[in-house]
Amino acid sequence: MKEEETLALLRRVRDGSATPEAAMERMRQQPFEDLGYARVDHHRTLRQGEAEVIYGAGKTTEQIVGITASLHRAGNDNIIITRISTETADALSTHFPLDYDPLSRLGIAWPCEHPMTGDVVVAAAGTSDLPVAQEAIRTARALGSHVTRLTDVGVAGIHRLLSEQSALHHARVVVAVAGMEGALPSVVGGLVSCPVIAVPTSVGYGASFGGLAALLAMLNSCASGISVVNIDNGFGAGFLAHRINQMEGIHK
Amino acid sequence: MKEEETLALLRRVRDGSATPEAAMERMRQQPFEDLGYARVDHHRTLRQGEAEVIYGAGKTTEQIVGITASLHRAGNDNIIITRISTETADALSTHFPLDYDPLSRLGIAWPCEHPMTGDVVVAAAGTSDLPVAQEAIRTARALGSHVTRLTDVGVAGIHRLLSEQSALHHARVVVAVAGMEGALPSVVGGLVSCPVIAVPTSVGYGASFGGLAALLAMLNSCASGISVVNIDNGFGAGFLAHRINQMEGIHK
């Protein structure tokens, strides 16, 4: 409840158009729906500008169906459901329309068309990094950002990246996805003047330690303007990229 | 060298107003000055919008003086020098004007006034996190961002943070600085709709392992819209916050 609303409510109490008890009740009301196993936050769209996202891993089909229904009842569409298998997607599809992509394992419930604006570049170092990159891309697009994808631009063949400098220079924000040594964000960070979101992936073996090597490399990047999300967190990168991409200019 | 410049140069070769050898020389020229111990990148201002920053740790006073002079010759002021001791700052002050702050250990060479615009909020969880927060603040201000500081708003006394919701809601970007369990960014991330940059600090002891606990917590935040920089990297957070803060709106 915003301060103005509170003040308005208080004035209505003074005016007698609301009883203290009713005002108390109103103030006690929570902006979420409690499903027993989950509390769905219906005010997030107002408060934060995007609807709630469903982290699918570790949830049953029934739970996902319930949360999706609750969000849809509240007027949301393009509801993002991450990390679900093809089997789960098939099961969900019997309950509501779902746009599912097995590469990114990301589904969009109640999908609908909307304009995509701005310019997010998602660059993947290697072919094996594509699932994570794709999760970022689909997330950003579902939220309304225009996305350009660059694939196989790892630093061990630097000319492949340098040939895409034009795309990089037009970006409002770059998502750089890499496993193994995770060097891509550092090189990208030196080429562009926009924010760079680094996504380490678990691609690799041995001393990659499940993506730890790439994560540490990215955290220690000597380029400026870079920040890092969790290993394989394509969703988080895409979500943040959208937030940055959609920023308005400073009001003078 | 941009494509247009290259094309213009090629046309001058065709026209005979430039020899192939001179064109070759022009194309070979590098946009940096080699000091022997460092290569100062003079085109970064053009390429990336901000001047080079000097990472002071591990550099001698002579090296810092040399790099600063090179940057100043190229027309830069408000040159940021990070991680220098009071002794080094005193020594540097004999060579050029330096605005130094011992809390953040950050100096600004050839300081000059400039307008500060937008709205960056830097929130520090505890009193001990202030040096890192201050490094972020001074960096963002030196680059031209308006900054609001919130101190001692750690989550173990959640009402202290909630009382600052108004400041948080006005921010274009929030920098959340915390050591120990590093929980501040998660709570902030749930309250705001702008990008949040999380900065783990090495404040703590025992199983904090030099900031590792806070770093891991922030990488695993269940809030959306958060990304992380290296432990104690106030500079990096301030730099990135400025980049995001200064973004223009999407051109329609």
Place this chain on the structure above:
Amino acid sequence: MKEEETLALLRRVRDGSATPEAAMERMRQQPFEDLGYARVDHHRTLRQGEAEVIYGAGKTTEQIVGITASLHRAGNDNIIITRISTETADALSTHFPLDYDPLSRLGIAWPCEHPMTGDVVVAAAGTSDLPVAQEAIRTARALGSHVTRLTDVGVAGIHRLLSEQSALHHARVVVAVAGMEGALPSVVGGLVSCPVIAVPTSVGYGASFGGLAALLAMLNSCASGISVVNIDNGFGAGFLAHRINQMEGIHK
């Protein structure tokens, strides 16, 4: 053997009503039953107030049946068996009555009604943390504690937790269960004046490192009155919560 018993025995030796050899034998007797693969501690109920609990992981069905029988022979009921699969539970059910719950994977052999007193609150940060929370809840209830469950009260939507302050304030002890960044105990710790038991879970991916991130965060909590158990150790938290919940007041 308590000191009084020993003194009584010695007096019987002096009186000739017990031979030194018989006394020796008596003193040598151990308060447990040796099954070959396990030593069942029958004096624990006397010594510690609760019956032995069977850690089911890594034990064969035959071993669990044997230990349960030994405990039941000694007069115990409501015997807790942790970490067993549905298959094992089915097999055990053919040997004795078992109240099994697949979510928590915890069975209660020879279940019987008993009053539940006091007030333990078990709060789970996310839907995926429910199995661990449920293990804690079922353990505490089997031992005789009244338990209130709060679900999906993670800190990234802080209002969901704050709306449950009333329940928290009535608790004699709180169990706070969270994976990912593990921040819930810190916020809870700042809201209540009773002991808080933090349970990190392995929920998460990437830099969660199987619950390490949450574990470290909880160990480094800047709130006071918090202690931590092993990752996913819902049983341990429920057991300790019961012990604290059932404490008597100080005798004046």
Place this chain on the structure above:
Amino acid sequence: MKEEETLALLRRVRDGSATPEAAMERMRQQPFEDLGYARVDHHRTLRQGEAEVIYGAGKTTEQIVGITASLHRAGNDNIIITRISTETADALSTHFPLDYDPLSRLGIAWPCEHPMTGDVVVAAAGTSDLPVAQEAIRTARALGSHVTRLTDVGVAGIHRLLSEQSALHHARVVVAVAGMEGALPSVVGGLVSCPVIAVPTSVGYGASFGGLAALLAMLNSCASGISVVNIDNGFGAGFLAHRINQMEGIHK
């Protein structure tokens, strides 16, 4: 602000004895004092039953003096200040009465007599663990708990511990402090029926890794009723022990 207070305030608004603006102001007031570098929480005593504690590490003498004065103005005494050197203690003593102990590095500002009730046992495995044990002891005593200390009862000479079973059996809560292999809590946990708080210390070398070995051992204890605090966190253990010790019985 409690619900009743809010309701009362609302009724005063209705009655006209308070304007909506004044009520708004009242509701906006925070229960803490902002010193610029710290926010001192004056409602904690009401909310949680104990006054705020000052974590001394990383704070300047000026900051500690300021926070202590703020707390004292609000009516607190026996204010605990942890992790301060003898030099800092000497400096603080010129501003207010301070009961300082160099072994535990813990000071008590504005010390005053109060009754000590209940029974907390603090057991230290080795002589080198005494500083941490002493921090726990002084904390619990300052808060009002009666404490018994057992020293040098490490498990490698198990008879030393067994000879203290009487003290252990009378305890309402036990704090077990150990470095190196950290085995003491497991053995204690099997002997008592009250909660056990395990405190790993950084005593050791080599593969102790600064207390990590003891920490992991304690988290993996096969005894029930044990929980763990951070390495060397004697304060945290003493604080929690006091909370458990002072519990009232269940109201029937």
Place this chain on the structure above:
Amino acid sequence: MKEEETLALLRRVRDGSATPEAAMERMRQQPFEDLGYARVDHHRTLRQGEAEVIYGAGKTTEQIVGITASLHRAGNDNIIITRISTETADALSTHFPLDYDPLSRLGIAWPCEHPMTGDVVVAAAGTSDLPVAQEAIRTARALGSHVTRLTDVGVAGIHRLLSEQSALHHARVVVAVAGMEGALPSVVGGLVSCPVIAVPTSVGYGASFGGLAALLAMLNSCASGISVVNIDNGFGAGFLAHRINQMEGIHK
């Protein structure tokens, strides 16, 4: 080749009963058989007193059959083959007599009776530690040591261990096997005056990190006379226990 053999050979060269070339050939001969995928060391029995042991993990049935045959040809029996599945054991049994035990996953090829002497005690902390303990027991027995097994003597019920002090006092060497917190060797080490070999097991979960917790605890034991082998290395402990058990007295 021992020094005496070399000297004898040299004397035969001087005497002309051996040509230099033949002596060269003799000296070049290696005391092992090269099977292509393995070099079987036939002199180890002479050099070290025990025959070669076959580490079964990662070897094909064909390779194990070949190595066993080579060892048997050289006159060995009671050949130990570790870490093989029941399937592999069945396959091996078609090639040579094999005494296999599925608990320890250890087979003995060409088993034969021999006296067992001395006194090795193998103590297992919990029921789940039995597979590793059994590997140690079977190894020591195959090599010729008499072994006593103590099960379920973990430190959280210290009386179970203390009731076995007689067995411990008669041991020439003790193998202490424990997972989780790995405290058993420390307590045992304080009770006996013989060498103690500590074996951490991977029994546990969460912060046990696959046996790391127990390993670190054992390495940091404050008891004297203890050394440690790799996690789950029952074979290594049994082998070393046999070596120590079979030691002769000092020749005066």
Place this chain on the structure above:
Amino acid sequence: MKEEETLALLRRVRDGSATPEAAMERMRQQPFEDLGYARVDHHRTLRQGEAEVIYGAGKTTEQIVGITASLHRAGNDNIIITRISTETADALSTHFPLDYDPLSRLGIAWPCEHPMTGDVVVAAAGTSDLPVAQEAIRTARALGSHVTRLTDVGVAGIHRLLSEQSALHHARVVVAVAGMEGALPSVVGGLVSCPVIAVPTSVGYGASFGGLAALLAMLNSCASGISVVNIDNGFGAGFLAHRINQMEGIHK
């Protein structure tokens, strides 16, 4: 594009035999083919002397077929494809000739005869290390190096290694492959005067931590002339060994 080519192109522009636009186009052309999911680098053979290698893990059969075809179109044969299963190899064989070896899991597409020169020794410490050793061997041979294999020469039977000193002394470069304690490279490094490439393997259990023990041992080798590749990276070692083996002498 080499400098001479650029100069030649510029001269053709001056001469009018090429338009500025055509020159621009020529300079913009990249030396790779973009398949959508991969950018195949056709100039690598020219630039680096060996054709591109396909890292098979994480790629679909279709992707591998596409990349192989692209490389073959560009004139390459003996194309190395690493880390593929027998199933994948069978599928690939329907598209092009493939020389596959299940031990090393390495396939060679469009295999053809070529001379093998120089002398690379690949030494494997144990039988279980053979898959990694074989990957190195097949890689080096496919690139044109003559390779000698030594098996089961681990340091715990040092005479097995010493008996192969002759082979070691003739090597131009040695690849030393070992798991567990990873000591082989240190001993080899003291015996030879050529470069030694150390390859840690994941062979082992417990505190081997997936090859970490061997990796750290090799990085800390006290012998000179040793460098290390990633755990299980037989390909990398074989590739580098070939590069060193094929070096020409210094031109005087």
Place this chain on the structure above:
Amino acid sequence: MKEEETLALLRRVRDGSATPEAAMERMRQQPFEDLGYARVDHHRTLRQGEAEVIYGAGKTTEQIVGITASLHRAGNDNIIITRISTETADALSTHFPLDYDPLSRLGIAWPCEHPMTGDVVVAAAGTSDLPVAQEAIRTARALGSHVTRLTDVGVAGIHRLLSEQSALHHARVVVAVAGMEGALPSVVGGLVSCPVIAVPTSVGYGASFGGLAALLAMLNSCASGISVVNIDNGFGAGFLAHRINQMEGIHK
């Protein structure tokens, strides 16, 4: 108290030559002296064959003096005090005779001559490992073992070790001390038929991680008959070596 003593005491109670109360008192007496900060175990000599050893690190001079005096009063000499600085040794020397050696930082209080028997070999890989080796040597000698020292026999110059095979073959037990890659015990383990105690040292830098590399290597040794003590634990190795060295033969 041994069983026979107990039985004898019980018989004296029956005979009336001891009252039950006196017997009780006798049984309650502890075999240690409580100094407040330490419990000195006077029965250890009887129970374990060697007197208590004082771990000097983290103890004050006063504490060491007190413990030493207590042990000396109980009839001990050759009391070992580990890890003390030259300054501490000087201070201690004013209270009792002390044989101190700065290399090993180990002092022997109330030193006296005794025969040294058996044969312990202590082998140090490098010159920098000598302090740890010397701690082992002085410990074993103080306890009564004859010790042979081999220095600078690291595996990177394997001939240096092989030239000492004669000494190794005569050993009853070998202590192998090494930092860096820690390979020495593996090679020694393959050469001898007696127990080998491996001591990792913190000698090294970078990826040695304070001795972790050597520790892991030794735990993963593929040689049989090896066990490991903590990093830099020369005392522990020397103590255990003495125990093994002094073993009697099996009584037939």
Place this chain on the structure above:
Amino acid sequence: MKEEETLALLRRVRDGSATPEAAMERMRQQPFEDLGYARVDHHRTLRQGEAEVIYGAGKTTEQIVGITASLHRAGNDNIIITRISTETADALSTHFPLDYDPLSRLGIAWPCEHPMTGDVVVAAAGTSDLPVAQEAIRTARALGSHVTRLTDVGVAGIHRLLSEQSALHHARVVVAVAGMEGALPSVVGGLVSCPVIAVPTSVGYGASFGGLAALLAMLNSCASGISVVNIDNGFGAGFLAHRINQMEGIHK
């Protein structure tokens, strides 16, 4: 002793020009000098082509003087002494001529002129990496290699590296030195066709963990032809680079 020497010796025994006992003695002789604290390997020059190098850390000035004298007596000059302070260097200079450089902390005893051939390129990512790079450079030059140094060519300003492609293409071997994210070797590895030796440095802070981040990145490089040495091991890289640089061509 080489095989030919042995055969010759055996023939002299047959001829009677040597007794068996003398031959035995000759064969027993070791090719090193035992100084008590070190065994100086005089045959290494013959065996491996370079003289012994003295690792200065952890050695006393006396020990270094002794080892240097022993090596010099055996005919060596240009003896490399690593990791010594300016103080130690000053002390050593009073015993023999020493060419010392404080940046690399590397001294060369008995320095003498020699030709430098081939082409080693040592590239340092940042100014702070220069000490390690310089250690590599001085080592390679002392052994006889011609070295080219590239400084401040880190990947965050990729044009600085690309401008040095000519130097890189002429190299016979490249040493790439980098701290922080350690990405330099990956980019270099994609540009050159010669072996690349990667040297991680401890330059950085926070999640660099003393160079671990750079080490892991380099081990996981997706470029081929790269191997890695220990953190800060400039000497090792320089030594290996020299070995590769000085290779002769394959004899046809």
